[in-house]
Amino acid sequence: MFPKLPIRIAVLCLVAGAFAVTFFFHHPKAALAADSTAPAYTTNGELLPPTNYREWIYLTSGVDMSYSPKAPGMQSHSSFDNVFVNPAAYRSFLATGTWPDKTILVLEVREAKSKGSINQHGQFQGTQLMGFEVHVKDETQFPGKWAFFDFDSPDKNGTLIPQGAPCYSCHAAHAAVDTTFVQFYPTLLPIAEVKKTLSAAYLKDEAAAAQAK
Amino acid sequence: MFPKLPIRIAVLCLVAGAFAVTFFFHHPKAALAADSTAPAYTTNGELLPPTNYREWIYLTSGVDMSYSPKAPGMQSHSSFDNVFVNPAAYRSFLATGTWPDKTILVLEVREAKSKGSINQHGQFQGTQLMGFEVHVKDETQFPGKWAFFDFDSPDKNGTLIPQGAPCYSCHAAHAAVDTTFVQFYPTLLPIAEVKKTLSAAYLKDEAAAAQAK
Numbered sequence: 001m002f003p004k005l006p007i008r009i010a011v012l013c014l015v016a017g018a019f020a021v022t023f024f025f026h027h028p029k030a031a032l033a034a035d036s037t038a039p040a041y042t043t044n045g046e047l048l049p050p051t052n053y054r055e056w057i058y059l060t061s062g063v064d065m066s067y068s069p070k071a072p073g074m075q076s077h078s079s080f081d082n083v084f085v086n087p088a089a090y091r092s093f094l095a096t097g098t099w100p101d102k103t104i105l106v107l108e109v110r111e112a113k114s115k116g117s118i119n120q121h122g123q124f125q126g127t128q129l130m131g132f133e134v135h136v137k138d139e140t141q142f143p144g145k146w147a148f149f150d151f152d153s154p155d156k157n158g159t160l161i162p163q164g165a166p167c168y169s170c171h172a173a174h175a176a177v178d179t180t181f182v183q184f185y186p187t188l189l190p191i192a193e194v195k196k197t198l199s200a201a202y203l204k205d206e207a208a209a210a211q212a213k
Numbered sequence: 214m215f216p217k218l219p220i221r222i223a224v225l226c227l228v229a230g231a232f233a234v235t236f237f238f239h240h241p242k243a244a245l246a247a248d249s250t251a252p253a254y255t256t257n258g259e260l261l262p263p264t265n266y267r268e269w270i271y272l273t274s275g276v277d278m279s280y281s282p283k284a285p286g287m288q289s290h291s292s293f294d295n296v297f298v299n300p301a302a303y304r305s306f307l308a309t310g311t312w313p314d315k316t317i318l319v320l321e322v323r324e325a326k327s328k329g330s331i332n333q334h335g336q337f338q339g340t341q342l343m344g345f346e347v348h349v350k351d352e353t354q355f356p357g358k359w360a361f362f363d364f365d366s367p368d369k370n371g372t373l374i375p376q377g378a379p380c381y382s383c384h385a386a387h388a389a390v391d392t393t394f395v396q397f398y399p400t401l402l403p404i405a406e407v408k409k410t411l412s413a414a415y416l417k418d419e420a421a422a423a424q425a426k
């Protein structure tokens with residue numbers, strides 16, 4: 001189970017408003033492991049955990065990313081965000097520049113450490129997990145095709161984040177490809193550019209940023 | 214080809230002395246892609262590039278890591294280090310706590326950006342590669358079993374770093390498992406602890422650090 005610390009979920013689920021969304025990890029729930037990379041659910045709509053995600057395709061890491069002005073005190077827990085995707089969806093993206101049905105993106109939040117062993121500067125990833133979230137595309141399951149789930153732990157079931165949450169509206173308004181933040185996935189952004197799959201919303205943001213310079 | 218920028222190689226190949234080793238990328242060389250995950254060499258001892266390493270197993274990322282006091286001006290190019298390993302070696306490590314023959318560890322150095330799209334704080338990875346290095350275990354090929362290679366680009370052949378370079382002595386003196394910095398690989402360190410494969414040198418470092426607290 002994760003430590004009872006508030007953390008920011010910065011890469012997949014964005015925070016609209018004055019400060020980042022925080023959550024606490026508590027109450028582990030029984031879970032069955034998903035035995036394939038297709039999303040699987042319990043009868044009450046929880047998502048089974050993608051237990052082998054560390055053997056999936058790595059997309060990127062960020063450190064202390066935030067899409068909104070920082071609230072006082074939010075800097076106290078420095079963390080890395082690591083993003084993984086199931087291999088079938090990755091291969092489809094390479095071919096098409098967008099995500100197929102049954103795509104599963106995993107956000108793993110991990111403590112950032114500066115002191116340890118012989119390291120003297122910068123930051124490295126510690127063994128402590130601080131958060132875990134999944135963004136899944138399942139066209140027949142969700143009205144908006146995609147849904148976010150958060151997890152108390154990577155081996156427990158995930159709880160659906162309701163469609164009205166700011167994650168959804170922000171991803172729709174700013175994400176580069178199909179409501180996903182491909183602008184932060186360095187090996188995929190060039191593919192989306194070539195395949196011309198960048199969203200109108202993202203292109204509008206980029207044009208406005210270029211004009212502001 | 215990489216930009217002509219000096220960069221630090223912080224995770225795999227360490228820098229002994231007052232400041233981090235720097236190198237420049239230049240003169241692309243012809244290369245054949247390695248078509249499997251076993252290391253393969255040209256007749257003059259260059260290492261063929263592991264072209265599909267982004268589909269290998271991700272181990273960790275660091276940001277601006279350094280094992281030595283920072284020299285003035287070294288902060289100007291912030292970067293992430295991403296480490297990948299071939300899947301067969303990873304599975305062997307899960308079972309044994311150490312690396313088999315033919316292990317290939319890849320260090321990809323990528324620009325760290327702070328401003329871009331809707332990001333306001335922290336850092337994310339950009340599309341620009343700034344360095345590429347491989348640490349390979351090939352017991353019949355190298356007197357010390359392991360060797361480092363640096364690359365002008367991930368699709369060119371790699372040049373052997375001579376065995377007298379500080380990479381080798383520092384890894385021997387401080388790395389947690391079999392001359393590799395498993396202390397910075399958060400999912401593998403607990404396995405090495407359980408399997409009791411941590412090096413005497415690393416345990417000595419840790420004991421000294423604990424005593425100094």
